[in-house]
Amino acid sequence: MLTLLRVFSLLPLRLLALIGTVGGWLTWAFSGRYRARLSNNLRQAGLYSKATRNAAIAAAGQALAILPKIWLRPNEEVKRRIVCNSLDVIDKAEREGKGIIYLVPHIGCFEAAASLLASRKPLMAMYRLPHKPYLNEVLRLGRLREGMTVAPATLGGVRELARALKRGETVAILPDQAPSGGEGIWVDFFGKPAYTITLPAKLWRMSGAAIVITEPRLDALRGRYLVDFHRFVPPESDDPEVFTLAMNKALEDLIRRMPDQYLWGYHRYKHPAGAPEPPGGLDKHREGLV
Template identity: 40%
Template sequence: MLTLFRLLSRWPLWLLHLLGAALGWMVFALSPTYRRRFVANAAQAGYSFAQVRAAVAHAGRMSAELPRLWMGAPTPLQWEGSDCVDAAYARGQGVIFLTPHLGCFESTAQGLAQRYSPAHGPILVLYRPARQPVMVEVLAGARERPGLETAPTTLAGVRQMIKALRAGRAVGLLPDQVPPDGMGQWAPFFGQPAYTMTLGARLALQTGATVLLVWGERLPWGRGFRLHFRELAAPLPGDLDGAVVQINQEMERLIRECPQQYLWGYGRYKQPRRDPVKEV
């Protein structure tokens, strides 16, 4: 697998995206479970399949571009709305970047690291350790880029994030990812209860860091990615429950900017797994 990833990392982005689009449609055609979940999740948000059918191919592109993003040369990036990032860093209280499973979220962390880490220190990104041994080998060092650090979904990882924020640095996470049992709470997401990560809200309330929204638009024909930055529609409430609900609403707002690139096949409404976080 590692050899395959290294080989694919040398391919041009447009060719990886072409391969990924085909893979996306193949999975959609061969997996009734995935197909039903995709259509149901989109319908829950008010979209017909015709409106979001492009997301089938984008899901495949998301997977196919990973070798290039993890092991290959940097990809072209465009920036939109980044003035709010400069202002957030200037406040000196740390920055929390939140992004849903929309477009290429890997590109957002890499872009921020390239642009801001020389002056503000590395960005720390939360990740879930791989369970399959073959992926452990691939991921070992794959995400280690200049200016980019990773923190596991453990208590030690949470402490890393708090320390980074208190030092005025930035952290990034995907708050629409279903957390393990005990690390979240139920909150509406497109009108349906979803087990929701509380970490982003807790970090903001505990540290006073600025919360910003970001997503990486996948540009056509392998031209790279456009990073979109947004401020919150309103300040987060001072209570955890209210903050978690608002973060879900903010994720919905981003997704509605480009529903054709959202990962509708993700099991957003599934029951959390019983995998308690252990302190390491």
């Protein structure tokens, strides 16, 4: 697999995007569960249209196909393809000296955003072991790039993230990834309860770090990555539910601006093992889910 990925990393970005588009449509054609989940999630968000659906199918395939280009090529090469018009947001956050918590949702070329951030300050990302062991080496290789380290999704890993922030460094968290049971709470995401990670709220309370949301997009036609940043101002509350709900609302606003780039096929509304029942009970929550 590594050999195949290295070959893919040498291909032009536009060609990879084309291959990804074909792969996205093949997945749509042969996976009824994927078709249903992508469409249902779009409808839940009130963003369904045939044009948006079709663009999201292509974008999901492209996001996967370009990963070798980001993970296995030199960081400087990746950076040359990045266009960013909001570095002032990061500059201001860095001057505050309390570290930065980057919220990196599953949208566009989110791995390219990590390459840009790691080139400025040491970046530590939360890392969850994949269910398929053979993918572990691939993911670790991709995420142990220059300037990047990973912390396991364990209590020890959380302590590592906290220490990094205390040193004034930066951490990256996927805020829309369903956490394991006991690591989140049920709060609305596009009007439906979604089990959502509370780690950003906890780290912010411990460190007072700045919180920045990334907005990464793939511009396949021009062969480049568009990355922007937005400061997230947490609500004045010590309640993690208040923080987490506000975080989800900020993510919703971002996704509404670029619905074609979001990975709608992700099982965002699943009930993780060990998590409490969602509001209204499991039967009601499972309505419309696949």
